[in-house]
Amino acid sequence: MKEKLFIFDTTLRDGAQTYGVDFNVDEKKLLANKLDELGVDYIEGGWPGANSTDTKFFNEDLSFKNSIFTAFGMTKKSGRSADNDPGLASMININAPAACVVGKSWDFHVDLALGITNEENLENIADSIKFLAKTKKEVHFDAEHFFDGYKSNPNYAIQCLKTAHSNGARWLVLCDTNGGTLPHEVEDIVLKVSKEIPGNHLGIHAHNDTGNAVANTLAAVRAGVRQVQGTINGLGERCGNANLITLLPTFALKNEFKNKYEMSIDEGKLNLLTELSRLLDEILNRVPNRTAPYVGSAAFAHKGGLHVSAVNKDPKTYEHIDPELVGNHRQIIISEQSGKSNILSKLKSAGIEIDQDDKTIQKILDRVKEREFNGYSYDGADASFEILVNKVLGKMPNYFDVVSFNVNVQNSGEEGQTMSEASVKLKIDDEEVTGTGIGVGPVNALDNALRNNFKSSRYAELIRDLSLIDYKVRILNTGTDAITRVSIESSDEKKKSWYTVGVSENIIEASFKALIDSVEFKLMREKANV
Numbered sequence: 001m002k003e004k005l006f007i008f009d010t011t012l013r014d015g016a017q018t019y020g021v022d023f024n025v026d027e028k029k030l031l032a033n034k035l036d037e038l039g040v041d042y043i044e045g046g047w048p049g050a051n052s053t054d055t056k057f058f059n060e061d062l063s064f065k066n067s068i069f070t071a072f073g074m075t076k077k078s079g080r081s082a083d084n085d086p087g088l089a090s091m092i093n094i095n096a097p098a099a100c101v102v103g104k105s106w107d108f109h110v111d112l113a114l115g116i117t118n119e120e121n122l123e124n125i126a127d128s129i130k131f132l133a134k135t136k137k138e139v140h141f142d143a144e145h146f147f148d149g150y151k152s153n154p155n156y157a158i159q160c161l162k163t164a165h166s167n168g169a170r171w172l173v174l175c176d177t178n179g180g181t182l183p184h185e186v187e188d189i190v191l192k193v194s195k196e197i198p199g200n201h202l203g204i205h206a207h208n209d210t211g212n213a214v215a216n217t218l219a220a221v222r223a224g225v226r227q228v229q230g231t232i233n234g235l236g237e238r239c240g241n242a243n244l245i246t247l248l249p250t251f252a253l254k255n256e257f258k259n260k261y262e263m264s265i266d267e268g269k270l271n272l273l274t275e276l277s278r279l280l281d282e283i284l285n286r287v288p289n290r291t292a293p294y295v296g297s298a299a300f301a302h303k304g305g306l307h308v309s310a311v312n313k314d315p316k317t318y319e320h321i322d323p324e325l326v327g328n329h330r331q332i333i334i335s336e337q338s339g340k341s342n343i344l345s346k347l348k349s350a351g352i353e354i355d356q357d358d359k360t361i362q363k364i365l366d367r368v369k370e371r372e373f374n375g376y377s378y379d380g381a382d383a384s385f386e387i388l389v390n391k392v393l394g395k396m397p398n399y400f401d402v403v404s405f406n407v408n409v410q411n412s413g414e415e416g417q418t419m420s421e422a423s424v425k426l427k428i429d430d431e432e433v434t435g436t437g438i439g440v441g442p443v444n445a446l447d448n449a450l451r452n453n454f455k456s457s458r459y460a461e462l463i464r465d466l467s468l469i470d471y472k473v474r475i476l477n478t479g480t481d482a483i484t485r486v487s488i489e490s491s492d493e494k495k496k497s498w499y500t501v502g503v504s505e506n507i508i509e510a511s512f513k514a515l516i517d518s519v520e521f522k523l524m525r526e527k528a529n530v
Contacts, residue, residue, distance in 0.1 A: 002262040005221065005251060008042040008140075008173075008203065008229040009035050009244060011280070012057075013072050015235035016046065020284075027283050028057050031232070034279060036064040038272050039265040040244075042140075044070045044100055049090030058094040066264065068138065071096040075103040075128040078116050082131035092135055099132045100140035100173075105160040106149030118156055125160060126167045133168030140227075141169040142205060147181040150189050158196050171203050171227050176216060179209025179239060187219040194224035203227030206242045208234060213242035218250070221257070232280045233292070245277045246293045249326050267325075274327035287470065294326045301331040343368075352389060364392050375476050375483045375503040383490075383498035383521035384514075390524070397530045399459065399523050401427040402516065405449070407442045407508055420445035426453045433457070443471060443511045450515055462526045463519060465493040473507065486510040490518040498525075 012028050015021065023031075028045065035043050043064065046054030048071050062069055071094055076085035091099045103125045104110045110121045125141070132139045141164035143149070149157040161172045174190065181189075186206075194202060204220035204227070206213040217228055228251075234243030251257045252267050274295040281288045290298040300323040315322070315330070323329050343361050347354055354360065367388060368378060378385040390396035403425040411418040422445035425434045433456070437448025447468055454460050470489035475482050484507045491497040498521055502513025 002260060003200070003226060005261045005263050006042070006171075006203075006227040007040040007244065007248070007263060007265065008044065008070075008227055009040045009067075009231065010044040010072075010205075010229055010241065011035070011231040011235055013044045013046045013054075014205075014229075014237070014241055015231040017237035018235050018240070019237075021235065023053065023283075025053060025057050025060065028053075029060060029062070031280065031283070032062065032064075032067075032069075034272070034276055035232075036067045038269055038276065039066045039263075041068060041264050042070045042098060043067045044072055045096065047072045048094050048096075049073075049087060055090075058096060062095070068098045069096045070098040070100050070138075070140070072100050072102070075101055075124045076131075078114070078120050078124060082127040085128075085131075088128060088131055091132065097137040098140065099136045099138075100142055101128055101132060102142040102144050102175075103128070103160065103164070104145065104149075105143035105157045105175075106145035107153045107156050109145055109149075122159065122163050125163050129164050129167040129169050138170040139168055140171040140173055140203070141165075142173045142175055144175050145177045146174040147176045147186065147189060148178065150193070151185075154192075158193065161193070161197055165197060165201060170201070172197060172201055173203035173205050173227065173229060174220070174225065175205040176207055176213075177205075179207030179213065181206075181212075181216060182210065183212055183215045183219040186216045187223045190220050190223035190225055199224030200226045203229060204242075205229040207236065208239040208241060208243075211239070213240065214246050214250075217242045217247055218257075221251075221261070233277055233289075235280070243293075245273055245295055248273065249294050249321070253321050253325065270325055271327040294321075295328055297328075297331065299323065300328060347389065352386075352393075354393075360393060364389055367392055371503075375485050376501055377485060377487075378501070381487065381499045381501040384500045384517045387517055387520055387524070396520075397524065397528070399428075399520060399528060399530060400453075403427055403432060405446065405512055407446060409442060422446045422449040424449040424453055426450075428453070428457050428459075442508055443515075446508070446512055447515055450519065459523060459528055462528050463522055466519065466522050467491055468515075468518070469497065471511075473510075476503075484510045486514045488514040488518055490522070492522065 011031060016023055032043050045057055048055050048058040058071060071091045073087050073091045076082045076088055082088055104114060104121055107118055110116060110118055114121060129139055129141060143160055146157055164172055202225040204217050204225045206216040228247060230242035230244040230247055233245055234240040248265060249270055251261060251263060252270055277295040278288050290296045293299060300319055302318060343364055344356055387396060405424045407422045409418060409420050420439050420442045423434055423436045425432060433453050435449045435452030437445050437452055439445035439448050454463055468488060469491050472487045474485045476485055477483055483503060483505055486502045488500050489497050500514045500517035502510040504510040
């Protein structure tokens with residue numbers, strides 16, 4: 001019979017400790033509902049009473065279907081009773097069935113940070129847990145700095161756990177608070193602790209300061225813990241927490257864990273992970289990590305021709321799982337290293353049917369290599385690659401022709417008073433039209449001018465929702481005549497982004513080429529009539 005692993009998400013509390021992260025109430029609600037949909041066992045919402053956002057969030061009407069809403073706080077202060085401690089009171093007077101209370105388990109911190117005796121700390125733990133257990137469905141005790149505490153004074157660290165347990169704590173969470181413990185140490189210590197306290201009452205909360213938070217969590221589970229704490233994308237203070245986006249599919253799909261443990265999260269819900277990971281990045285206005293395990297855009301990307309040939313025969317040769325299980329997808333990268341297998345696979349994914357013996361495949365490959373020699377890169381620029389292929393095949397619709405473009409940058413002489421103006425002349429349906437635009441920079445002005453060309457055309461509604469969301473420049477060589485490569489990420493209301501590339505000795509021209517590809521790809525995807 002499989003043992004149950006309980007998943008405790010602390011993105012909204014410990015994740016909010018991240019430098020530069022400041023969730024508002026609506027963002028917390030959105031993430032909490034997504035976590036509930038996924039099916040995590042506990043959602044730690046924050047620290048009520050510590051700040052106005054968390055206090056307001058706990059006053060919201062949150063009706064979770066799968067998860068237990070959990071409040072965070074700390075043990076009572078010395079010199080006052082649990083009944084009169086405002087921190088504990090704020091955890092009681094809210095609509096959260098569970099409470100997670102943090103307390104010291106390292107004697108060094110008891111003396112240094114709290115300035116009290118070891119015995120007083122044990123009394124504070126006992127009184128706080130007992131007080132919360134009267135009204136809460138479940139109480140979790142976060143044993144702060146547990147692993148350092150165990151190394152320093154194992155008897156006292158264990159005594160802190162037993163005190164919490166005997167006074168009503170359902171879960172005793174072993175925290176690697178400064179993230180300095182290594183996997184072999186975690187496994188050894190947890191094995192020893194589990195001889196004193198049953199593993200189905202133990203949890204792990206690992207920080208990532210040595211890059212081992214996921215490994216430490218896996219080691220702890222192997223050694224006996226049955227609750228796992230972590231955050232979406234490993235968010236958290238300093239180097240972050242254990243990444244649940246990596247841990248969940250590992251538990252569900254890897255035989256060592258899949259055959260021994262089960263979770264409340266149904267395997268069919270794992271396909272929500274990529275969307276959840278990218279939702280958090282969108283909320284934080286961050287570019288998603290391409291190389292993130294399981295969910296990164298490069299996690300199942302293949303570039304070398306031999307690799308692609310093998311993947312086409314059997315994906316298991318270079319993919320440890322089916323990417324669709326976690327909501328991701330396979331990518332075949334086109335570059336000067338590509339072979340015919342890359343081209344065929346990429347064409348298939350783009351919906352372009354062509355016989356594998358067609359001589360045009362070699363023409364496409366030659367064209368890619370020629371352009372990459374001149375500075376282009378189709379490694380990720382899928383939209384520009386599709387346009388290139390359709391041009392080689394003679395299937396690219398001619399939506400418009402570029403007649404000319406012009407950009408002017410002016411400054412009034414005062415700092416911050418620079419303005420860019422642009423004009424773009426296109427030929428659409430045998431009629432020349434000129435669009436103008438202003439912007440905070442030349443590319444922004446060009447983008448606005450280009451769009452204004454279509455306002456009175458039959459393409460106006462088709463590009464209405466087109467937006468430029470990322471812009472990158474790379475200088476390929478040095479000197480005043482350096483070759484510049486510009487990459488642009490575009491998106492629309494369908495929320496599926498695409499990437500285009502432009503190359504020139506002139507950064508404005510390179511940018512304009514990438515912009516043109518973006519518009520043409522959008523029209524092509526919308527199947528615009530020529």
